[in-house]
Amino acid sequence: MTAAMAAVKPSPKDYASDQEIRWCPGCGDYAILKAVLKTLADVEAKPEQTVFVSGIGCAARFPYYISTYGFHTIHGRAPAVATGVKLANPDLDVWVVSGDGDALSIGGNHLLHLLRRNLDVQFLLFNNEIYGLTKGQYSPTSHAGTRTPSSPTGSVESPVSATAFALGAGARFVARAIDTAQAHLLAVLKQAHGHRGASFVEIFQNCLVYNDGVHDAFADRSVAAEMQVLAEHGQPLVFGKDRDKALRLVPGQLTLETVSIGRDGVGEEDILVHDQTNRALAGLLAAMQPPAMPVALGVLYCDPALSYDHAVTAQTSAGPARTGDLSEIMRAGSTWTVKG
Amino acid sequence: MEGSAALDGGREKRRVLESAVVRFAGDSGDGMQLTGGRFTLETALAGNDLATFPDFPAEIRAPVGTTYGVSAFQINFGARKIMTAGDRVDVLVAMNPAALKVNLLDVTPTGLLIVDTGAFTDRNLRKAGYESNPLTDGTLGDRRVIEADMSQRTLEALKESGLSKKDSLRCKNMWALGLVYWMFDRDRNSTTEWLGGKFAARPDLAQGAVAALNAGHAFGETAELSGELNAYSVPAAHLAPGLYRNVTGNQAMSWGLIAGTALAEIRMVFCSYPITPASGLLHLLAAQKDRGIVTFQAEDEIAAACSAIGASYAGALGVTSSSGPGVALKSEALGLAIATELPLVLINTQRAGPSTGLPTKTEQSDLFQAVFGRNADSELVVIAARSPSDCFACAIEAVRLAIKYMTPVIVLSDGYIANASEPWVLPEIESYPKFPVKFREDPEGFHPFVRDPETLARAWAVPGTPGLEHRIGGLERDADSGNISYDPANHQRMTDLRAEKIAGVAKDIPEQAFEDTPCEGGVLVVGWGSTFGPINRAVSKLRGAGLPVSHIHLRHIWPLPSNLGGLLRRYDRILVPEMNRGQLATLLRGEYLVPAESLSKVNGKPFLIAELEAAIRARLES
Numbered sequence: 001m002t003a004a005m006a007a008v009k010p011s012p013k014d015y016a017s018d019q020e021i022r023w024c025p026g027c028g029d030y031a032i033l034k035a036v037l038k039t040l041a042d043v044e045a046k047p048e049q050t051v052f053v054s055g056i057g058c059a060a061r062f063p064y065y066i067s068t069y070g071f072h073t074i075h076g077r078a079p080a081v082a083t084g085v086k087l088a089n090p091d092l093d094v095w096v097v098s099g100d101g102d103a104l105s106i107g108g109n110h111l112l113h114l115l116r117r118n119l120d121v122q123f124l125l126f127n128n129e130i131y132g133l134t135k136g137q138y139s140p141t142s143h144a145g146t147r148t149p150s151s152p153t154g155s156v157e158s159p160v161s162a163t164a165f166a167l168g169a170g171a172r173f174v175a176r177a178i179d180t181a182q183a184h185l186l187a188v189l190k191q192a193h194g195h196r197g198a199s200f201v202e203i204f205q206n207c208l209v210y211n212d213g214v215h216d217a218f219a220d221r222s223v224a225a226e227m228q229v230l231a232e233h234g235q236p237l238v239f240g241k242d243r244d245k246a247l248r249l250v251p252g253q254l255t256l257e258t259v260s261i262g263r264d265g266v267g268e269e270d271i272l273v274h275d276q277t278n279r280a281l282a283g284l285l286a287a288m289q290p291p292a293m294p295v296a297l298g299v300l301y302c303d304p305a306l307s308y309d310h311a312v313t314a315q316t317s318a319g320p321a322r323t324g325d326l327s328e329i330m331r332a333g334s335t336w337t338v339k340g
Numbered sequence: 341m342e343g344s345a346a347l348d349g350g351r352e353k354r355r356v357l358e359s360a361v362v363r364f365a366g367d368s369g370d371g372m373q374l375t376g377g378r379f380t381l382e383t384a385l386a387g388n389d390l391a392t393f394p395d396f397p398a399e400i401r402a403p404v405g406t407t408y409g410v411s412a413f414q415i416n417f418g419a420r421k422i423m424t425a426g427d428r429v430d431v432l433v434a435m436n437p438a439a440l441k442v443n444l445l446d447v448t449p450t451g452l453l454i455v456d457t458g459a460f461t462d463r464n465l466r467k468a469g470y471e472s473n474p475l476t477d478g479t480l481g482d483r484r485v486i487e488a489d490m491s492q493r494t495l496e497a498l499k500e501s502g503l504s505k506k507d508s509l510r511c512k513n514m515w516a517l518g519l520v521y522w523m524f525d526r527d528r529n530s531t532t533e534w535l536g537g538k539f540a541a542r543p544d545l546a547q548g549a550v551a552a553l554n555a556g557h558a559f560g561e562t563a564e565l566s567g568e569l570n571a572y573s574v575p576a577a578h579l580a581p582g583l584y585r586n587v588t589g590n591q592a593m594s595w596g597l598i599a600g601t602a603l604a605e606i607r608m609v610f611c612s613y614p615i616t617p618a619s620g621l622l623h624l625l626a627a628q629k630d631r632g633i634v635t636f637q638a639e640d641e642i643a644a645a646c647s648a649i650g651a652s653y654a655g656a657l658g659v660t661s662s663s664g665p666g667v668a669l670k671s672e673a674l675g676l677a678i679a680t681e682l683p684l685v686l687i688n689t690q691r692a693g694p695s696t697g698l699p700t701k702t703e704q705s706d707l708f709q710a711v712f713g714r715n716a717d718s719e720l721v722v723i724a725a726r727s728p729s730d731c732f733a734c735a736i737e738a739v740r741l742a743i744k745y746m747t748p749v750i751v752l753s754d755g756y757i758a759n760a761s762e763p764w765v766l767p768e769i770e771s772y773p774k775f776p777v778k779f780r781e782d783p784e785g786f787h788p789f790v791r792d793p794e795t796l797a798r799a800w801a802v803p804g805t806p807g808l809e810h811r812i813g814g815l816e817r818d819a820d821s822g823n824i825s826y827d828p829a830n831h832q833r834m835t836d837l838r839a840e841k842i843a844g845v846a847k848d849i850p851e852q853a854f855e856d857t858p859c860e861g862g863v864l865v866v867g868w869g870s871t872f873g874p875i876n877r878a879v880s881k882l883r884g885a886g887l888p889v890s891h892i893h894l895r896h897i898w899p900l901p902s903n904l905g906g907l908l909r910r911y912d913r914i915l916v917p918e919m920n921r922g923q924l925a926t927l928l929r930g931e932y933l934v935p936a937e938s939l940s941k942v943n944g945k946p947f948l949i950a951e952l953e954a955a956i957r958a959r960l961e962s
Contacts, residue, residue: 017811019811019823019824047806047809048803048804048805048806048807048808048809049803049804050803051654051803053650056814063811063813064811064813064824066811067809068809069803069809069810069811070810070811070812070813071650071653071680071811071812071813072811072812072813072814072815073646073649073676073813073814074646074672074673074675074676074814077642077643077646077673079643080638080639080642080643080644080645080646080647080650081646081647081649081650081653082650083636083638083643083647083650084609084611084636084646084647084648084649084650084651084652084653084654084658085650085651085653085654085803086650086654087609087611087634087636087647087650087651087656088607088609088634088650088651088652088653088654088655088656088658089654089655089656089802089803089804091804092654092803092804109639109640109643110639110642110643110646112639113638113639113643312634312636315629316629316630316632316633316634317629317630317631317632318632319601319606319607319608319632319633319634319656320601320602320604320605320606320607320608320632321598321601321602321607321608321628321631321632321633322602322631322632323599323602323603323769323770323772324770325598325602325631325632326595326598326599326602326631326769327766327769327770329595329598329628329631330585330595330766330767330769331583331585331766333585334381334384334385334530334585334586335583335584335585335766336384336385336387336583336584336585337581337582337583337584338387338579338580338581338582338584339581340580340581
């Protein structure tokens with residue numbers, strides 16, 4: 001982006017790099033890249049203040065395709081690198097881009113700590129439930145029974161829920177979106193960007209080559225209306241093509257159920273209203289799975305708190321250290337003089 | 341004890357010694373490190389040169405009375421230059437049978453033992469593995485023994501203090517210290533003052549400790565009057581004039597890092613994960629947050645290295661620290677720093693291994709790990725500190741080279757250097773030449789791997805700089821644009837460039853010098869790191885005896901000094917003492933095809949001067 005363009009509103013292509021994109025044709029990553037570029041343009045991000053940090057995997061190639069600062073690091077460690085970036089310069093606007101293997105398998109520990117510390121970054125987890133770049137092994141989010149070259153008779157592992165993990169780690173902003181649902185993804189990304197502290201976004205992403213259609217049970221356009229609940233703070237949790245279905249807290253039980261509005265005596269007062277500051281509700285929403293329940297999307301939880309980098313800054317005086325200070329430090333305590 | 345002679349005149353008759361070695365030993369909870377630390381300070385204030393060696397178990401509070409729970413602190417002090425903590429112990433303070441058992445063999449045959457007989461109960465004797473009482477069964481040989489029921493005497497001295505029995509007994513170490521103060525004519529005032537400050541919240545405890553200190557001292561005076569005990573005097577050493585303080589390796593390293601980043605005018609972000617014996621650095625630097633130092637206790641070793649790299653990427657100097665097993669975890673991250681050519685300083689406080697090994701015991705066995713321990717051709721700079729105070733200069737040098745050459749630099753310290761201490765003339769840091777960092781700001785002709793033609797360092801362009809937005813990463817990159825490149829010729833070129841850059845550092849470091857005027861012929865002793873003290877002392881003793889021995893001590897392990905090969909080739913006999921199985925010896929043979937012979941020791945303790953003397957003599961005679 002040149003200085004001349006600063007006066008006019010930037011467009012998504014101003015944030016695209018000149019590098020040839022090397023994802024497979026039809027990959028969900030293209031749609032996510034498009035939404036991120038649009039987000040950057042809409043929030044008028046300063047390219048020199050913006051940093052994309054990634055680990056390893058298909059998703060991790062993301063920084064090369066954006067014209068801001070970018071750092072493609074090592075497998076699973078992007079959260080740690082991003083932490084160092086923010087410790088050195090808390091004013092930078094940092095995005096971490098990761099996949100389900102990168103963030104929840106090899107890098108699970110770092111994601112846990114980034115979230116609990118509440119580092120002020122946007123963390124995007126592209127979940128396609130498969131290892132793509134290593135040619136199709138099952139991942140920590142793959143459903144039990146997934147057949148891959150490393151699980152030819154079906155995986156026997158229970159998958160981890162990325163969103164439940166984030167809530168358990170103490171994240172203060174947890175959201176979900178789908179790669180191809182552009183308008184909704186864009187809205188979620190903007191909210192993530194506006195949130196101070198760690199903003200965790202799980203993006204359901206399709207891998208055309210190794211796991212095509214894995215999210216179809218709720219993401220496919222033909223079932224979307226019936227199988228998705230778009231959570232919005234202060235709004236009733238209603239869904240369905242005719243907006244006639246809703247979520248209700250089962251009286252006397254800590255569970256959710258779907259109900260049809262106007263049937264079986266269900267009135268509007270029975271419908272659960274989304275409260276994004278309610279962590280327990282976010283947990284219930286995150287646990288809903290098809291086919292029995294729709295999948296909850298949008299900002300499931302948002303309750304800001306002081307971010308780690310700002311807390312550290314508050315404890316630390318402005319650097320760098322000065323030699324005069326060091327002289328003082330070295331002379332504190334017991335010293336003695338030997339005369340010549 | 342060296343150079344003993346009676347000193348007449350004055351109120352007291354004290355035997356004059358040139359040097360003495362004292363070791364305090366007791367349970368981990370007996371406060372032996374603190375006791376030794378106070379004795380060290382009083383000794384420094386009395387004008388002696390000195391070296392200390394704390395030796396403590398990995399367990400925090402091992403079961404009371406057991407041999408594996410013994411913690412010891414040794415000090416060698418003298419009227420001459422002191423190079424090591426001492427081969428043999430002249431005075432051993434043993435607070436219980438286990439402490440006696442573990443340390444007795446290190447005491448000279450005519451040495452002095454001060455034992456707390458109150459702790460020599462049947463139960464404690466059994467715990468220490470003694471079948472009969474060593475104080476009476478001849479175990480001690482010709483050694484002289486001062487038997488004192490320190491527990492009982494401390495309780496008596498404190499009976500008016502109002503302290504509980506438990507609190508009173510906590511002052512037992514001060515009783516022992518008071519006795520040793522008397523023995524070596526040490527002043528008690530600064531310790532008294534210090535106790536008042538340390539226990540400011542418990543004035544009763546402070547008063548009790550002072551009472552115990554005085555009681556121990558009085559015991560010495562009384563014993564002397566009755567002729568049971570000798571008192572000694574170790575005159576002040578001829579030290580260079582200046583303002584001194586006592587410094588441990590960890591302290592000097594932390595200050596060197598602060599000094600380096602202050603001289604470079606760059607913020608330090610210190611990222612570490614707790615590990616023995618390296619954690620001290622994190623503690624020392626975390627206490628300096630109000631001086632512009634950012635410290636980060638990461639979730640693991642890998643995160644510590646990666647966050648340091650992230651900090652360097654964003655325009656600070658990332659520093660990480662650990663010990664061998666932790667450094668192993670950081671090795672992939674080091675590769676990233678090498679590939680992306682970012683500055684990084686890694687302090688490795690080596691310990692005995694492999695794996696968990698002996699966490700609190702010293703070794704120099706990570707040289708291969710530092711020089712070679714990564715996948716692929718991945719060179720970086722390696723520097724080794726020779727003594728506690730030398731850590732200061734090494735840390736500054738590491739910061740300078742990391743920034744100037746855009747490379748990771750590993751500084752090798754070890755468990756001995758980190759915890760040992762020595763007197764140090766405080767440097768006039770404000771008069772050191774600065775080397776301010778220069779970030780790239782000009783977009784004209786910029787790409788992230790555009791290089792300085794002289795140093796081959798790439799441009800350092802940090803986020804926040806308009807017009808220099810760029811992407812870097814672990815994938816191989818084109819030498820002319822910085823973009824991802826899988827081109828075969830480019831990979832050859834980039835691999836060569838990375839190696840050439842590190843090799844070029846040799847032009848920027850001092851030529852290797854001998855420690856003293858070299859002898860022609862005879863034996864050349866080549867050392868590195870913390871073996872400096874014993875090698876230096878052994879060599880100077882042999883030269884004093886007229887034997888042809890020379891000493892080279894390396895600070896720069898990689899790249900090696902450019903003139904080193906020429907110096908080595910002047911000798912037919914090259915001996916390389918190392919606390920490992922011969923890693924530097926192998927490196928020197930590989931680099932220079934010289935007949936370097938390894939002298940290896942890996943028992944967790946530093947070389948003794950005597951064993952080096954014997955080894956060198958054997959080479960001279962063969």
